[in-house]
Amino acid sequence: MMKTILKAKLPEMLEQLAKEYKVLVPAKLEGVSRFAAYRENLELALDENVTMPPKDIFFPQTEEMYKFAAKDQSLEIEEIPQDEKLQVIFGVRSCDMKSIDCLDQVFLTKGFSDPFYQDKRDRSILIALSCVKPMESCFCTSMGIDPQKGQGADIQAYDLGEKLAFEGITERGQEVLNKVSGMFAEEDAAIPPMGEFNLTANVEGVPEKLKNMFDHSIWDDISRKCLNCSACAYVCPTCHCFDIASEVRGEDGVKIRCWDCCMFDEYTVMAGGHQPRPGKKERVRNRFLHKLRYFPERYNMLLCTGCGRCVVKCPVNLDITNVIKKIKEA
């Protein structure tokens, strides 16, 4: 037995939840689909995964860390007040659920806990949404992800076509469902089978193989067409590099942390001006070694979920599935 609701009734349900929680939903905003705070007449984007992943909910592109003021030789530090409200994030696809796991590893494990990330993460209740038809750029199954079951979800939602079904998984998730229980019908529902994937990748043995490929000529070949922009990293749900900067106006300042990317010159340039990764080859190699070797070595999982965003957005179609293929063949 599952709790079902007509898709047409979804806004009503979200409306109801928004009274208690901050509710974030996939929406089309100014031409780009991304997670946005629910409000009336918001154009929901439920047919396909969103262009911008949920990453910035936990790890915003620009985040103020603290403010400071230097007056009369003394320093005052002012903390930035954090939002206290619980947030319900509805409609996260399996690939993006996995990406949150990747981010958790970085920001919360191995003896480090990033308070900015942790705060937002702890306040979040995740409603995963199953896929029925993959987009032409999706290859999550190749990366060991079940597109119909989101890892780490508090609630799993299933797309049944006309309707949605909900299954409470954690206690927190159950609690959320209880708030709107009156809106659900209880029925037996069959989850539609997953459609065929257009794109695949075979990563078996790739992390191991890469251990001996740092100096391989493959990187010259792969990197040549790369433009060293950061479109791939900034749309990637798992890329998590950042840089910390201060913005100072007179006596007042604020520390900010902003997304950064291993394609940029400033990312690796050293104080004396030495650039250990001077060109395309070194930077592109770092991107793929990080995703397919270093991260698995450290955290025992790939830093790619097969969401396909970079495949679509890279201006020169530097396709990670193709890179994996070339590594296999090398």
Added chain:
Amino acid sequence: MSEMTKKMQEIAREILVKGEAEVVIGWEKGTFWYLSPPAFIDKPEDVQRLVWDDFCHNNLSKYLVDLKNHEGKAAVFVKGCDSRAFNRLLQDKQIAREKVVLIGIPCPGLLDQDKAKELGKNSDLPKAQKCLDCQYPNPLVYDYYLGDKEALNEVAATKEAADYSDVAAIEAMSPDERYDFWTKQYDRCIRCYACRNVCPACSCRECVFDQTRVGWIGKANNSSENQFFALTRAMHVAGRCIECGECERACPMDIPIMLLNKKLVKDINELFGEYDAGIDIEGKLPLGHFDKNDPEEFM
């Protein structure tokens, strides 16, 4: 295989076999049917990767900047816009003419990638806007030429003038509406700099936007910094933009960057006389010289 693809492969093989160049830069089929990304061919046996189709958008001339300090020669396929980009870089002494073998391809105009993705394979696809606006579909400079020159000259002669109605529509708004429009556009900019990196008019060794420590631009992503980026980029390509539309195509956030570039092209033409970048490499850039009789509005 199309006639043109066949010719491309043949000439690429010939160039590599004869050793006229070490690498041939062309296009190959990408992940999806509507993508034809750049391909670098070093070996004669790899030439069969090369294709010519309706989606060979990438402007290949930009890659020649990477080869600036490289010993050998490169051969590169150029459409009309790519040849203008080549001239532009040559004019800035970013590349040496003798190190490049140019293979000209007459361009019938390419199809809109976004529409292709949206509408699917068997639909009637519109041409890309940059191609509708293009006045130079025929390569302006080349060592080899593939295709029928006569037919192309006819195409060029019947080309309609570039359409500036999109720019005019914005000019017709009130200042506040215009500000609103552009704020919305650039609020979604993620500052990935794909537009800059793909651009053949952007070839500075050190770009102002990489100078965050010096303070030319802040790292933060917000309306103000993004607008600083948008306006500065537009001013920096003013008079140098060859209207290849690559910036807008590359933008992952679908920001209508060409609306800024076209505005500048239009104003330069109106203020300082007709000028098309990348046509005449002897001439001076519009912002690189002046005329004593330029319009006077600052008295």
Added chain:
Amino acid sequence: MSVKEMPQNWEPKILVFACNWCTYAGADLAGLSRLQYPPNIRILRVPCSGRVNPQFVIRAFQRGVDGVLVAGCHPGDCHYVSGNYFTRRRYLLMQRLLQYVGVDPERFQARWISGSEGPKFQQVVTQITEEIRAMGPNRKLRDAQ
């Protein structure tokens, strides 16, 4: 912005990029001649109007000025021969670009003011100050802080 919304005691802040050889001397002459002009302007002396990088102008708006004036020698009089001819081209274009993205035309202006034109300096900055005072604070292109 309507007058009602205007913050109390608000005074426009106007940045004047003045070329050292003409406009700065003109401002000096205005002072020596005891010509009154509004205290709203901040003069930033530059070697030549040609030194004014478009990024300076955008940055000024970011940091909260309500109007920018770029001023230099009359065409033909530039002490570096041709600096101001380049300035003229650059800012004819930039002015249109700024308007295109929604900046009100009054907020960015350029003028030729020579070393002997103390009264012109007074008249130009007074006029700009009054225009901008009537429009209220600039909010466009501004950073949040």
